[in-house]
Amino acid sequence: MGTRLAASVIVLAGVAALLWVALGGNSTNTATSATTVAATTQAPSTETDEPTRETTELVEISIPEPENFGPRMDLVDLDGWLNTDATSIDDFNGQVVLVEMWTFGCFNCKARIPFNQSYYEQFAGDNFEMIGVHAPEFSFEADVANIEQALIDLGVTWPIALDTDKKNFRAWQPGTRSFWPRTYIIDQNGEIRYDHIGEGKYEEARETIQYLLDNPPPPLTAP
Amino acid sequence: MGIFAEGIESLKLACSLVLLVPALGVALMGRRRVWLVPAWIVTVTLITWLGFARWWSLRDTGFWHVLAGVILVALVALAWNRDALGTDLAATVVAAFLAGWTWDPCVGSELGDIITSAPFRPWSQLGPSLLYFGGLFIPLILLASIEVAVPKLGDWISHPSVRNAGLSIVMLVGALVSITLFDDLASELARRSSF
Numbered sequence: 099m100g101t102r103l104a105a106s107v108i109v110l111a112g113v114a115a116l117l118w119v120a121l122g123g124n125s126t127n128t129a130t131s132a133t134t135v136a137a138t139t140q141a142p143s144t145e146t147d148e149p150t151r152e153t154t155e156l157v158e159i160s161i162p163e164p165e166n167f168g169p170r171m172d173l174v175d176l177d178g179w180l181n182t183d184a185t186s187i188d189d190f191n192g193q194v195v196l197v198e199m200w201t202f203g204c205f206n207c208k209a210r211i212p213f214n215q216s217y218y219e220q221f222a223g224d225n226f227e228m229i230g231v232h233a234p235e236f237s238f239e240a241d242v243a244n245i246e247q248a249l250i251d252l253g254v255t256w257p258i259a260l261d262t263d264k265k266n267f268r269a270w271q272p273g274t275r276s277f278w279p280r281t282y283i284i285d286q287n288g289e290i291r292y293d294h295i296g297e298g299k300y301e302e303a304r305e306t307i308q309y310l311l312d313n314p315p316p317p318l319t320a321p
Numbered sequence: 322m323g324i325f326a327e328g329i330e331s332l333k334l335a336c337s338l339v340l341l342v343p344a345l346g347v348a349l350m351g352r353r354r355v356w357l358v359p360a361w362i363v364t365v366t367l368i369t370w371l372g373f374a375r376w377w378s379l380r381d382t383g384f385w386h387v388l389a390g391v392i393l394v395a396l397v398a399l400a401w402n403r404d405a406l407g408t409d410l411a412a413t414v415v416a417a418f419l420a421g422w423t424w425d426p427c428v429g430s431e432l433g434d435i436i437t438s439a440p441f442r443p444w445s446q447l448g449p450s451l452l453y454f455g456g457l458f459i460p461l462i463l464l465a466s467i468e469v470a471v472p473k474l475g476d477w478i479s480h481p482s483v484r485n486a487g488l489s490i491v492m493l494v495g496a497l498v499s500i501t502l503f504d505d506l507a508s509e510l511a512r513r514s515s516f
Binding site for chain 2: 101102105106108109112113115116118119203204205206207209235236237238272273274275276277278279280294295296297298299
């Protein structure tokens with residue numbers, strides 16, 4: 099009798115948890131919330147530059163120097179690029195570059211897009227660029243026509259490197275497992291200064307970009 | 322609770338199909354769900370957590386992966402003939418090991434925190450990992466609990482034909498892994514679904 103009662107409680111709790119999530123009780127991880135936050139962030143800068151400047155000043159005072167995770171790897175054996183005339187990641191040397199491992203069918207990758215779009219707009223004209231490394235999980239995501247259509251549908255306008263065989267997706271991510279999405283920010287010397295797996299930490303990424311643009315590292319000298 | 326909820330939300334992600342397809346097979350395997358479901362969840366948690374912590378260094382390709390698929394097929398065949406807890410458990414653990422090993426996750430913010438922290442503080446991330454998979458596999462927990470709470474319903478979901486369907490799914494997974502085509506099945510399911 100006690101066992102049946104305990105099992106019944108688990109059933110009720112489980113159904114309640116399912117309903118809670120289905121009805122949006124956990125709002126920390128949805129594309130909707132991502133869109134809302136990104137829209138809020140962008141709104142002031144479309145009306146006036148003033149709020150953006152205030153944010154910049156705040157960043158300069160409060161943000162510590164981003165950690166250095168070492169030099170970036172190359173992007174090799176790609177199947178081409180979209181949205182750019184570039185043919186190599188080296189074409190972006192000297193710039194602050196956000197590199198994101200993603201695939202268009204990935205829910206969590208799509209949740210990041212409004213934030214990426216806001217970085218792209220906010221730092222347009224600065225020494226900043228973004229590269230989406232498209233690493234398909236499923237075969238239909240490897241079709242270039244499908245990728246091109248997805249870029250239009252999702253509003254992705256920044257350069258895309260096609261990593262169909264996932265060689266770079268695997269090589270950039272040490273260990274036994276690779277993740278969608280994974281975001282890196284590379285400084286002007288080609289050093290990784292931000293490395294984040296999954297959704298979230300959007301403002302940290304924005305602050306890192308701002309910091310690197312405001313405080314470019316001294317050029318590396320040959321040993 | 323955020324990590325548990327994120328696990329539940331991951332039920333709708335195409336990336337989770339690699340885990341959910343064999344989980345469905347285990348869930349249908351019959352009257353021993355009270356044992357099989359915890360074994361499934363704990364094994365998937367352990368193998369993925371070991372990977373997050375970088376204590377498991379074997380990539381899910383090549384000889385060992387194929388061998389694990391062949392072992393799974395053999396164990397499912399044994400479970401089919403014997404219909405005993407031991408063989409069911411062995412097939413479940415190997416299927417869970419294989420699924421967890423093969424899985425490349427799409428990562429939300431909570432799971433991202435686990436993965437980011439695990440290489441530096443592995444033990445503190447074991448509990449949250451278990452919570453995540455508790456959420457992701459909540460349908461299995463519900464099935465196992467319903468079997469106990471409502472025995473008549475348990476009889477219905479433990480019908481031999483349901484068990485045969487479950488064993489067929491797990492055997493298909495093992496067979497496809499052993500010929501390196503499991504990803505293609507997951508791909509086709511993702512394409513056909515409305516994710």
